[in-house]
Amino acid sequence: MSQINIKQLDAQSPEFDQQLKELLHTDLVVDHQVTTIVDDIIHRIKSEGDQALIALTGKLDRWTPDSVEALEITKQSQQEALARISTAEREALEKAAERVKSYHQHQLQDSWQYTEADGTVLGQKVTPLDRVGVYVPGGKASYPSSVLMNVMPAKVAGVEEVIMVVPTPDGDINDLVLAAAAISGVDRVFAIGGAQAVAALAYGTDLVPKVDKIVGPGNVFVASAKRAVFGQVAIDMIAGPSEILVICDGQTDPDWIAMDLFSQAEHDEMAQAILVSPDQAFLDAVKASIEKLLPTLSREKIVKISMESRGALIKCSDLDQAMDIANVIAAEHLELSVENPEQWLPKIRHAGAIFMGRYAAEALGDYCAGPNHVLPTSGTARFSSPLGVYDFQKRSSIIHCSADGASELGKVASVLARGEDLEAHARSAEYRIKK
Template structure:
């Protein structure tokens, strides 16, 4: 891992280099995705079947071979071990409870001239969630994407999940059952995103697409944005740990590993206020790496984008954290709630030495779909509010039309929009 010291004259240069990530879109990927999306938009189910057989090495004869029923989901739930059933149900219950508190409610008021003004909240009609499939299966992703939509009141939750070589993951399908997914189609890649965005003879068009995927899925989500809404185009996973030296070094080392094991371009950073403690964590990492099944990925991630930063104090550490704006921020310090007040930019803040980031990934309650690549400066975690819309309410009284009409008329004439002005003036006595 890279070593940085805030007292070094080249610290800012080093920090910027550490955070730099090539986000330029691959022209070849974009071309392939454009062709796939256009083909699915034009040929619907036929194109979807063709691409699914080609990329997933399946042998679907018709779209019916790519549909899973509620009975299929229920059967998958019944097949998995009891402890996994319980874990899924516990996670879903906690995620639901948290997201219930995010629901926006309609409101209105009547001003002094009798005009009613307000805001009406309604759920989206239909959403699509993309879930990785096959060996790279993430049942937690099902719960995190489907449950807030369910809480928001979305009537139809359509899940797409690839099944490479026909491999269906029972835990993923069980998670769909627990989270209240309406329909499941065993398709993936850019073709699945296109099907959700444009609709086919069988897959209905959705209003919004959420969920993670590979580069082709990300490119497809970018392409269809505007036709439908999307959650975000996420970058590599990130963790930043601020530690004051009171947390066991092994715990912090494993927290850093927990994000590094995602892939070779994930980022894990530790900020400490003691060189001795940073050395202790490094020693723990060198020891524990021997026990990691994904050792090669972890070592590549830490070597590519990992770092240990020595800060002069926790105030400085928090300012660095605000600049980094990480996806996951662990405040592994004494009095974490007080230090959290100094954090302005982070996807999720994990407070205290017992709050490991992995708990948030699965079952704490808040959503694990979080802004990456410094976008936490201006965006937020996925939540119930992402599946709700706001409509403004305006009901002008006769008395209010006189006062507002005069104002509107003056402004409309100022913009040389005569019809606007006349429409307001017609309602004036």
């Protein structure tokens, strides 16, 4: 058994609201020194292009390519990596890719039009982005699942060209990441990472093509660079630490719940794992499971820091109050580990992904359930959604006026334009009014 000092809160306490606010607080302000470094890197890429990429790769990733062209990982290399991984790994990647593709096909949006009585046609044209950049962490933090989750919805959306960047510290290439790239149909892959990769995607170099949008997770330098280039290109989001909220009625195996909490706490020391239940005896049982199972984890130290600094066991009065707490937290991952979870779903307004019932472990969503694992964090589920096909499509309005329609609309536009003292607007509309 390993003693762990995890916060235990009571939702009935007068201090609970303040305690919860303090628990959820995350300082996402980027350090000034990081911003300065990132700004310098971006300036170098803009001014020096590929030569800066080579120099920064040598300095930051500790390997120097023989030529600029060596920064590109060929399709042949991707296929060789696919051949090197085990049969079980290949089959798992292929199965996960197929499930992610199938789910996201349901998100496809079509163009639409309708015709009014006077013949005016209004509508919306849906068009995929031309080129997208996908950032994939490399080195020790290698995530082939991130390749699938970021690339497959772009491909389903019809994006013409998907460019992937992945750092290769000390020249080490992760076969699973390259295999995932081959399976998901990435068009080009470059062995670059950090802020320099983001800048290359945003502004383009002779080697790396300029993209329209950058998606994918990364460290603080990557996040800062994405923030800096936003506006030059679109980005998916600025992600905070990973988080999970479990609501349980007390009837799920406490070992299961403890491991579900660990599944997010093991990401890093700032990850957050919270359990809410109306059953105090169950909360005590889960704490005992946490102490029993913690020493069995390879990432025990990370999990312990995460659970003690940002984790909590919260006692609520009933499941109705638990749902209210869930809407305040607006968690990235929400497990409804309760009987008949469907009855509680209408009460949930804010969550990135909702896992229904005792068997839907969050880890299944990370890899192969089908829905995207790129989710809003730090309470941003109040206004943000998971990454999806819609993030790789843009919409154009269609306005096709008949003569009669333009005449009637012109009368309305004329009045409003003159009310705004915009004469040219008014006269432009008035020219179309039938005499």
